[in-house]
Amino acid sequence: MTARQPLEAIVVERTQESPTIFTLQLRLSDAAAQAAYRFAPGQFNMLYLAGVGEVPISVMSDPQERDGIGHTIRALGRVTQGLAALRPGDSLGLRGPYGRGWPLREMEGRDVVLVTGGLGCAPVVSVIHYLLRRRERYGKLVVIQGVKHAEDLIWREQYDRWATLPDTQVLLAANQGGALWPWHVGHVTELFEQARFDPGRAAALMCGPEGMMRAAAEKLLARGLPESRLHLSMERNMQCAVGRCGHCQFGGAFVCRDGPVFDWGQVKSLLEHRGF
Amino acid sequence: MLVARLMELGYRCLGPAAENGAIVMRELAAPDALPRGLQAAQAPGRYRLQQDPHQRYFAWANGPQAIKPHLFAPRESLWRAQRDEQGRLRFTAVAPPAPMLALIGVRACDLAALALQDAHFLQGDPPDAHYARRREQLFLVAVQCAEPASTCFCASTGDGPTPTAGYDIALAELADGFVAAAGSRKGAALLDALNLPPASPQQMAAARQQGQAAAASQTRSLPGRALRDVLMGRLEHPRWDEVATRCLACGNCTAVCPTCFCHAEMDEPAPNGQASEHVRMWDSCFGESHGHLHGFNVRPDIRSRYRQWLTHKLATWHDQYGRSGCVGCGRCIAWCPAEIDLTAEAAVLAGDREPS
Numbered sequence: 001m002t003a004r005q006p007l008e009a010i011v012v013e014r015t016q017e018s019p020t021i022f023t024l025q026l027r028l029s030d031a032a033a034q035a036a037y038r039f040a041p042g043q044f045n046m047l048y049l050a051g052v053g054e055v056p057i058s059v060m061s062d063p064q065e066r067d068g069i070g071h072t073i074r075a076l077g078r079v080t081q082g083l084a085a086l087r088p089g090d091s092l093g094l095r096g097p098y099g100r101g102w103p104l105r106e107m108e109g110r111d112v113v114l115v116t117g118g119l120g121c122a123p124v125v126s127v128i129h130y131l132l133r134r135r136e137r138y139g140k141l142v143v144i145q146g147v148k149h150a151e152d153l154i155w156r157e158q159y160d161r162w163a164t165l166p167d168t169q170v171l172l173a174a175n176q177g178g179a180l181w182p183w184h185v186g187h188v189t190e191l192f193e194q195a196r197f198d199p200g201r202a203a204a205l206m207c208g209p210e211g212m213m214r215a216a217a218e219k220l221l222a223r224g225l226p227e228s229r230l231h232l233s234m235e236r237n238m239q240c241a242v243g244r245c246g247h248c249q250f251g252g253a254f255v256c257r258d259g260p261v262f263d264w265g266q267v268k269s270l271l272e273h274r275g276f
Numbered sequence: 277m278l279v280a281r282l283m284e285l286g287y288r289c290l291g292p293a294a295e296n297g298a299i300v301m302r303e304l305a306a307p308d309a310l311p312r313g314l315q316a317a318q319a320p321g322r323y324r325l326q327q328d329p330h331q332r333y334f335a336w337a338n339g340p341q342a343i344k345p346h347l348f349a350p351r352e353s354l355w356r357a358q359r360d361e362q363g364r365l366r367f368t369a370v371a372p373p374a375p376m377l378a379l380i381g382v383r384a385c386d387l388a389a390l391a392l393q394d395a396h397f398l399q400g401d402p403p404d405a406h407y408a409r410r411r412e413q414l415f416l417v418a419v420q421c422a423e424p425a426s427t428c429f430c431a432s433t434g435d436g437p438t439p440t441a442g443y444d445i446a447l448a449e450l451a452d453g454f455v456a457a458a459g460s461r462k463g464a465a466l467l468d469a470l471n472l473p474p475a476s477p478q479q480m481a482a483a484r485q486q487g488q489a490a491a492a493s494q495t496r497s498l499p500g501r502a503l504r505d506v507l508m509g510r511l512e513h514p515r516w517d518e519v520a521t522r523c524l525a526c527g528n529c530t531a532v533c534p535t536c537f538c539h540a541e542m543d544e545p546a547p548n549g550q551a552s553e554h555v556r557m558w559d560s561c562f563g564e565s566h567g568h569l570h571g572f573n574v575r576p577d578i579r580s581r582y583r584q585w586l587t588h589k590l591a592t593w594h595d596q597y598g599r600s601g602c603v604g605c606g607r608c609i610a611w612c613p614a615e616i617d618l619t620a621e622a623a624v625l626a627g628d629r630e631p632s
Contacts, residue, residue, distance in 0.1 A: 004405065005355035005367040005554070029364065050357055050365055051545035051552040076570040091365045093357060237568050239541040244397065244404060245556070246538030247566055249588065251508075252595025257400075273511045275580030 004242070006048045006093030007033055011086050012068050017154045020075050022084055025061070025068040026094060039063055040101030041127050042233060042261045046241050047071065048093030049082040056238040056256070059097055060126035062133060069094070072122035098241040099260050102127055102205055102231060110229070111139040111197040115216045117146040117188050117208030123233055124207045125155060128162065139202075141168045142195045146188025146212060150178040169196055188212060192219035199224035206232040214271055217264055230264035250276055277470055278417065278445070278456070279380060280307035285466070287378035287415055290346070292336065294325055299339030301346070301379060310380070318425035318606065321615035334381055334449050337425035338605055340532045342386040346377060347410050348393060348537065353553040354406065357543075370553075372406050378415040382443070384436030385428075385605035387418055389534030391442055395597045396537045415462060418443035422486050424494050427606030429619055432497030435603040438487035448483035455483045496609075496619045498590070499626040501600060506626050507591040511583065515624050520579035522614045527560030529608035529618075530585065535593075535601045538566065561585050590622060 013025035026047075028034040039045075039059045046054045055077070061070030075084040086092060104127070112131060116124040124145075131138050143162060147153050153172065163170040171194055177185035184191055189212070204220050206213045213232050220230060236248035236255040243257035251270045253259060270276045282289050283304075291310050293302040299316055315328040316336040328335035353370045360366055382390075397407035421428070421437035430436030439446045444463035448455040455475045458464035475483075500506075530536045540559040545552040559566060562581045567574030575581045593601030602618070609617050 003369065004402075005369050006357075007367065008365040048357070048543075048554075050359065051543060051549060053543045054541070054554075091363070093365060093367060235569060236574065237566065240539075240556075243400060244537065244539075245541060246559070246561070247540075249584075249592070251587075252592035269508075275575050275577075275583060 006095040009094040039097035042101030043097035045096030058123040111202035113204040115206040117212035150181040203229040291380035318610040374409040384439040387442035388435035388603040420448040427609040429496040430604035431491035433604035437490040504591040525562040527562040530560040532607035
């Protein structure tokens, strides 16, 4: 898709994941465009709500899935609240995919540590699904996720299920637990000592608040993970998605085009300063 | 003669005009409508038109805008969404009108800025269609700056005051007329058709000397052309806090900067709710919304916004387009209501001047 304007997409399915989080399964109305649509996990689409505006949303479905494009969205602003009101059969605009996704092919044969915090879960959950469907190509999986409140964790049954899989470790933390929170209460970075992986053959993917990612990076690098195998997804204001409008600049990088997934070494020095 | 020929060729010719106390580019009603004797005195926070005693055509250094708004439109629609009778959404690209346009009197700094805008809007796949369409239709008549303003520092950025590339025709205005040189095939064809007498060796020498004198007369300069590492190494310098107490975050500097490319994209629904225009508008990194994310502003304070602007312009532009984003035009100095001088700030940050 190289045109600047969106294509029409239809809501095929809508799932309410939590009081504010929902998933839209979309299909491009033009069958040829839908068949030709390809993306890599970690890339995003611009979704357009008629008459209101566009928002960048990560694609969370599996890249092998051909008949729909999944987006998990939190209803927060004008556009996302409007998207939340869409029902199956409704139409919206879609352009994409944009940006650089996770280097999942390079990670084959490795242990994979997935770190998320706050609301950064959707892009990483889609990676977990991706890895589990290709389980034999990867080593150990460690899922480390932190949330503020216990009730912020969506897809809870999935975590329970993943925890029972061989060579798969699930480490969850909530700053504020609750009666039914069986996992760690405290900060997510307190879980890293428990993570079982071989730093010499592991790679890590991080997504979430920058403070959390910096703390997590410190822990992972201290365990001996090389910088070149530490990747993170950045979030910035993205309006054009093609590296022109300038809002998402992070130093010399345009997050929409050069990211949103970066190697730690590309961004670490600027992440130390607030305001970029 | 030159303007008359451009008009014959079908170009809409824009040249300098005095409007609201500043030089602006306006359509020339007739080939001989170029104003004479205008000069622009500039200083930090100050721009005043005055009379040039020699009654020359191009004695003014620059106005607030030159080429940028004619290629990167301040506001334009990119695409349109419409709902048809079946309720389906249809998206159509908007093709902007792109008349053949000639700009008369652009300066070396403007041409250097144009090269940077070209890099931003034309590199990458696909190039920006709106910019590209207008760019193809543009004819540039550049003029050597004989009298830089006090705010000018193009000699230190290596971009002026004599145009060296990027023009169709370059002029040097001398006491006894113009020396013209072609910089493109279009420009050469036009000059051939005018059948001008060749410039004398004396005129050529006078033009060269005039350029050298103009460069020598510039009092401002940047502390080097490769400021990337020095500035990125000083991101917590106390000067950022200090300049934040003076900067009003009004965005004037970004509006007059010929290389600033930030723009907002927004949707404007038609009153009947059945259609909507996707519009882009110049935006500024000094604005509240530039770094907006849900529940979080990347740059909540003026310190971080000024630092974003200056480090982008002088440092990280090198990473993006292989050189600094500053062409030494001095507009950000003249049009800053708080009289902030980029060259002074850069000098303090780079450490070769005591804070004043």
